[in-house]
Amino acid sequence: MNQRPLNVSRAQTGLQGTTRVPGDKSISHRSLMFAALAAGQTRVSGLLEGEDVLRTADAMRALGATITRDGDNWVIDGRGVGALSEPEDVLDMGNSGTAARLLSGILATQPFLSVMTGDASLRSRPMRRVTAPLSETGAVFETREGGRLPMAVRGTRDAKPLHYRLPVASAQVKSAVLLAGLNAHGETTVEEPVATRDHTENMLRHFGVNVDVEVMSDGGRRIALTGPAELTARDVVVPGDPSSAAFPIVAALLVPGSDILITGVGLNPLRTGLFQTLQEMGGDLSILNERIEGGEAVGDIRVKHSALHGVEVPSDRAPSMIDEYPVLAVACAFAEGASRLLGLEELRVKESDRLAATVALLNVNGAATTVEGDNLVVHGGGGSLGGGHVVTHMDHRLAMSAVVFGLAAEKAVSIDDTAFIETSFPGFVALMNALGAGIR
Numbered sequence: 375m376n377q378r379p380l381n382v383s384r385a386q387t388g389l390q391g392t393t394r395v396p397g398d399k400s401i402s403h404r405s406l407m408f409a410a411l412a413a414g415q416t417r418v419s420g421l422l423e424g425e426d427v428l429r430t431a432d433a434m435r436a437l438g439a440t441i442t443r444d445g446d447n448w449v450i451d452g453r454g455v456g457a458l459s460e461p462e463d464v465l466d467m468g469n470s471g472t473a474a475r476l477l478s479g480i481l482a483t484q485p486f487l488s489v490m491t492g493d494a495s496l497r498s499r500p501m502r503r504v505t506a507p508l509s510e511t512g513a514v515f516e517t518r519e520g521g522r523l524p525m526a527v528r529g530t531r532d533a534k535p536l537h538y539r540l541p542v543a544s545a546q547v548k549s550a551v552l553l554a555g556l557n558a559h560g561e562t563t564v565e566e567p568v569a570t571r572d573h574t575e576n577m578l579r580h581f582g583v584n585v586d587v588e589v590m591s592d593g594g595r596r597i598a599l600t601g602p603a604e605l606t607a608r609d610v611v612v613p614g615d616p617s618s619a620a621f622p623i624v625a626a627l628l629v630p631g632s633d634i635l636i637t638g639v640g641l642n643p644l645r646t647g648l649f650q651t652l653q654e655m656g657g658d659l660s661i662l663n664e665r666i667e668g669g670e671a672v673g674d675i676r677v678k679h680s681a682l683h684g685v686e687v688p689s690d691r692a693p694s695m696i697d698e699y700p701v702l703a704v705a706c707a708f709a710e711g712a713s714r715l716l717g718l719e720e721l722r723v724k725e726s727d728r729l730a731a732t733v734a735l736l737n738v739n740g741a742a743t744t745v746e747g748d749n750l751v752v753h754g755g756g757g758s759l760g761g762g763h764v765v766t767h768m769d770h771r772l773a774m775s776a777v778v779f780g781l782a783a784e785k786a787v788s789i790d791d792t793a794f795i796e797t798s799f800p801g802f803v804a805l806m807n808a809l810g811a812g813i814r
């Protein structure tokens with residue numbers, strides 16, 4: 375990707391108007407993968423056409439599915455759970471951890487050789503979290519030093535079902551194990567000590583698979599399914615991505631005079647930790663017109679400029695807002711008083727070390743922070759902010775967080791590269807400008 379530097383100055387007027395953010399990234403990846411594993415034709419509306427999801431589409435095509443775009447819909451002719459074909463070339467998952475990890479689960483039980491790689495960011499991310507459990511199916515994984523991509527997978531025809539307790543709160547690992555279970559013989563179970571996003575469970579059910587979810591006495595979950603399973607093609611409606619909505623929402627809270635409405639945002643309760651946190655900070659954020667669309671909770675979010683104060687976010691909330699911490703930290707920098715964000719260890723293994731990069735984003739723009747182990751303390755309300763140069767490390771969420779910082783800060787913020795925003799939020803700058811952000 376060509377580097378795209380950007381300078382962002384304070385918004386001259388409040389953000390105003392009604393908008394809709396692109397489709398949910400997690401649901402979009404899953405819709406393409408599951409439709410490819412289903413018998414029959416699936417139509418997907420609202421698919422996120424970001425780089426990450428386009429890499430998934432390419433990979434599923436390389437594995438034998440037919441995927442085309444028809445007007446606003448995507449149409450997938452699936453192959454069936456055990457009927458993918460050996461790809462002729464390396465599967466390039468670009469910048470996407472979700473694509474690489476979920477696909478590992480699928481490839482573990484396909485009896486052929488696949489090779490997977492990604493960009494420099496993805497090649498630095500840990501894959502052992504999926505290859506360790508998936509190897510127990512009988513599949514063989516060969517990775518680069520340290521369990522990194524590129525990786526070769528020799529899938530197994532006689533996959534053993536897994537019984538796995540997640541050592542980290544990760545919907546990607548949970549999903550990889552469940553996807554391997556679709557083509558194993560017998561019951562696969564996954565236990566998660568803290569609930570993570572459940573789009574895999576919901577969508578597998580939508581495609582006709584029996585997925586059992588038991589809430590355990592400690593609040594965790596035990597998920598079970600029995601293979602070999604059959605998926606039946608079903609149309610999918612993708613809601614707006616709450617993780618994308620986070621950026622215009624925080625911008626509207628911070629820029630004086632703002633009043634915006636974002637329609638059709640996904641409100642799955644395992645994704646809405648940021649909205650709760652912003653309300654706890656004094657943010658005027660209301661959910662209107664809540665409804666169910668395509669099996670997921672959806673609503674419209676109205677946000678008005680608000681004076682924010684510091685907050686403490688408990689670590690068990692982290693899975694429900696894991697991708698939102700960089701932009702929450704920006705909100706905290708402009709809030710009155712200290713904020714304590716607890717249990718952020720997983721941020722270190724995202725597209726970048728997001729804990730370190732978020733601290734750098736804030737510090738270079740004059741906001742003070744303290745890191746205590748895996749906890750981040752942001753000292754808000756500390757005078758004139760901005761004027762810094764932000765290094766984004768191939769990380770879309772850092773780039774968008776830096777844009778939001780610049781819109782709210784006294785002094786302009788320069789950003790080394792905004793090209794990676796295309797992975798999850800194509801048209802981000804144009805959408806912000808349509809609300810009046812005035813980014814040039």
Ligand SMILES: O=C(O)C1=C[C@@H](OP(=O)(O)O)[C@@H](O)[C@H](O)C1
Pocket residue numbers: 399400401471472543544545546547549571696697720
């Ligand atoms: O399952 C998913 O779609 C995702 C899970 C999360 O990752 P982890 O499973 O690593 O927490 C999240 O950060 C990512 O953007 C999408």
Ligand SMILES: C=C(OP(=O)(O)O)C(=O)O
Pocket residue numbers: 469470471472473697724725771798
């Ligand atoms: C962590 C993210 O995605 P992935 O793991 O799919 O690269 C993200 O979108 O913030």
